[in-house]
Amino acid sequence: MTDPDPEGEAQRAAPVGPPGATPTPARRGVLKQVAPWLITIACFAYLYSRMRGPAAAQGMSVAAYLAHAFSGVDWGQWLLLMAPYSFFFFLVDSAVVWRVINWFNTRVRYVDILPVRGSSYILSIINEQVGKGAMGIYLYRRHRVPGWELGSSMLFIMVCELFYLTSWAVVGWTIAGDDLPPEFAAIPWVALGVFGFYLLLNLFFSGAIPAGRALRERPVLSAFRKARWYHYPAIIALRSPAMIAAIFVYTFALGLFGVDVGVATMLGYLPVIFFGAATPGPMRSVAITLWVVLFPEQDPGRMGAFGLVQHNFFIFFNAAIGLLFLGRAQRELFAAPDPTAVDDATGEAP
Numbered sequence: 001m002t003d004p005d006p007e008g009e010a011q012r013a014a015p016v017g018p019p020g021a022t023p024t025p026a027r028r029g030v031l032k033q034v035a036p037w038l039i040t041i042a043c044f045a046y047l048y049s050r051m052r053g054p055a056a057a058q059g060m061s062v063a064a065y066l067a068h069a070f071s072g073v074d075w076g077q078w079l080l081l082m083a084p085y086s087f088f089f090f091l092v093d094s095a096v097v098w099r100v101i102n103w104f105n106t107r108v109r110y111v112d113i114l115p116v117r118g119s120s121y122i123l124s125i126i127n128e129q130v131g132k133g134a135m136g137i138y139l140y141r142r143h144r145v146p147g148w149e150l151g152s153s154m155l156f157i158m159v160c161e162l163f164y165l166t167s168w169a170v171v172g173w174t175i176a177g178d179d180l181p182p183e184f185a186a187i188p189w190v191a192l193g194v195f196g197f198y199l200l201l202n203l204f205f206s207g208a209i210p211a212g213r214a215l216r217e218r219p220v221l222s223a224f225r226k227a228r229w230y231h232y233p234a235i236i237a238l239r240s241p242a243m244i245a246a247i248f249v250y251t252f253a254l255g256l257f258g259v260d261v262g263v264a265t266m267l268g269y270l271p272v273i274f275f276g277a278a279t280p281g282p283m284r285s286v287a288i289t290l291w292v293v294l295f296p297e298q299d300p301g302r303m304g305a306f307g308l309v310q311h312n313f314f315i316f317f318n319a320a321i322g323l324l325f326l327g328r329a330q331r332e333l334f335a336a337p338d339p340t341a342v343d344d345a346t347g348e349a350p
Contacts, residue, residue: 036281043285050292050300069305073256081256082310085249086317090118092242096160096235097135100153103231104223106143115325121318122326138329152223159201159224160235161278166194167236168243168271176268181294184268202229246270250310257306259298269294277311284311 048062055065091114098113116138123134139145173180173187203209205216205224216225251266261269273294277287288307292300322329 036279039279040281040283040285043281043289046289047292047300047304051304054300065301066305069257069299069301070309072258073305078253078256081249081253082313083317085245086314087321088245089242089314090121090318090321092239093117096157096239099238100157100223100235101139101145101150104153104156104226105139105145105149108139108143112142115329118318118322118325119329120322121315122322125315125319134329148219149222152220155220156223156227157235160232160239162194163198163232164236164239164243165271165275165278166191168240168267169275172268172271176262176264179262179265180268184272198232243271246274253310254306257302259295259302259306261295283308284315287311 051062051065055062058065060068094113094117095110097117098108098110101108101113116135120134136145136147136150139150140147169187170191173184177184200209201224204212205221205227207216215221247263247267247270250270251261251263254261254266273287273290276290277284279286284307288304288311291303291307295303
């Protein structure tokens with residue numbers, strides 16, 4: 001299964017006209033930068049519209065209504081939930097990166113990945129790609145891993161994330177399907193398409209599908225050529241403790257906002273909301289909006305406040321974890337290259 005090329009289709013369908021009539025790469029680049037902000041504006045406009053009515057009914061402005069939702073939370077208990085969970089996620093996330101790099105790039109100790117991965121969270125506040133770039137610099141300077149090889153491994157992790165969230169969405173739908181909105185009945189069909197993509201991916205990169213050899217041999221897809229069918233479920237299993245922890249933590253944390261939801265119900269919702277959290281854009285606006293959309297019977301102020309603080313605290317606490325490792329990460333990044341390292345691209349020492 002391949003993704004369509006909407007930009008190419010648009011260019012082919014565009015009428016011939018004067019210069020400037022056809023979108024240029026620069027204009028497409030601007031659109032890619034602006035689109036996340038437009039999505040964010042649309043999400044917050046929707047949230048405002050949902051909160052305006054209940055706020056007016058209580059004689060409050062939307063800002064005062066939202067502040068009231070925050071005022072009833074026991075923030076000490078909330079921190080006791082979220083701080084350990086964020087650190088646990090960091091350990092699991094680092095284990096995934098460590099495992100993939102050791103499979104496809106070079107041998108690196110887990111303890112050596114921790115400071116670089118943690119520090120990349122700081123840069124990810126600005127841009128996720130900048131954070132990945134920091135890991136790329138480290139791996140090249142210390143282990144002579146070319147940037148395109150790390151990029152391939154990061155792409156592999158992104159694809160595994162799709163399979164991971166889809167798998168947990170199916171588990172949640174199987175357990176709590178009767179308590180979920182009717183739209184969630186589409187989850188098995190979506191999963192069928194996603195797992196069909198997994199099958200085609202393995203057949204294509206194993207060479208069982210002979211077509212597309214030029215695409216298969218591209219350097220940025222090297223991790224997929226090296227991967228075997230079992231590497232994908234192995235990453236799902238390695239990352240799954242973070243999802244199990246999240247289901248319990250988010251259930252108890254939502255209770256602190258005055259909303260009672262069972263663990264099984266949270267299992268049904270959370271993987272879908274995490275899909276929203278993966279959508280590019282500032283402040284995780286799509287994920288925040290999903291809390292309000294998927295719980296229409298609950299107070300929108302409480303749900304919006306919960307989504308806002310959960311997803312954004314998570315980002316900034318992970319960055320705080322990165323600060324703990326920043327000194328060592330700087331030493332690793334700017335130390336002299338390892339003279340015993342071998343360039344994987346050439347097989348020679350630098």
